[in-house]
Amino acid sequence: MYTIGHVARATDCKVQTIRYYEQIGILPQAPRSEGNRRLYAQADIDRLAFIRHARELGFPLDSIRDLLSLSDNPDQPCDAADAIACRQLDQVNRRIERLNALKRELERMIKQCRGGKISDCRVIEVLSDHGQCLKDDHQMAEASP
Amino acid sequence: MYTIGHVARATDCKVQTIRYYEQIGILPQAPRSEGNRRLYAQADIDRLAFIRHARELGFPLDSIRDLLSLSDNPDQPCDAADAIACRQLDQVNRRIERLNALKRELERMIKQCRGGKISDCRVIEVLSDHGQCLKDDHQMAEASP
């Protein structure tokens, strides 16, 4: 069993954040020692590491709750899990695409920079790209019944 | 020139959020109409779209400010821009890697699900992966089974 401080160090997460996660129910209530200290097992560390990574990737706690429900209830009806997984996969794919666009632009800039000058930075254009993700204003003419 | 409502619709961003961004200086003070309404140009829409995408990807406003400074000051010393771009590129690469790990696991689950049962969901393991990103505590103890 690990102390909260150990868990915090292992996951690069603030002690208060761990207590906060327990409070909002995304981490289980930790059992306590004689002296009322929280005690954690490896599984708790894994769960917390998962939460932290997902948060850093920009997932809101509600999505993370969803994802965790997949591993918390491995016996739930398959189509429910499938729906959650598909929805999340969709999100993940979109994120990867946009990150790749940003990555390419940053690389282009760095390369150009080595050559001497930047002067034309297109980071904005790269992520503000109207074609692939925005309002349906201009693409709803496609599929009407 | 566009109204704030138009900009909000074009970028899928709340009107109040736009005013908030102006207030904290990440968007410029918009010029006003006769009747005191804010007026925006296409460049503002692009900038805002960029900010929104970056936020969705989990970048804090401070990082976004940094990125925007690249396009705001295209004539700044190259090494400063280079440092910012490299730092951000690094972040981006790490995010992409982790998202790919999550993607693979979600795909595995969905595939398995189509086959009938999930029962072994490893989303947590996938993102809590101690080998590639966490504290160096047990990096060396890894060799023992």
Place this chain on the structure above:
DNA sequence: ACTTGCTTCTACAGCTACTGTAGATGTTAT
């Protein structure tokens, strides 16, 4: 046993990045 020093405890205030609401005023369609 005592003291020093660190960790953990609860409780609560403060922060970032929004989001919602109230009440007044501007703009547009009928």
Place this chain on the structure above:
DNA sequence: ATAACATCTACAGTAGCTGTAGAAGCAAGT
């Protein structure tokens, strides 16, 4: 001209932490 809606300012509230205060637990050295 009047209704309906958009925008204005100002401020309160929310999510997701983060910091601080003050008390209590615990481990090491004397």
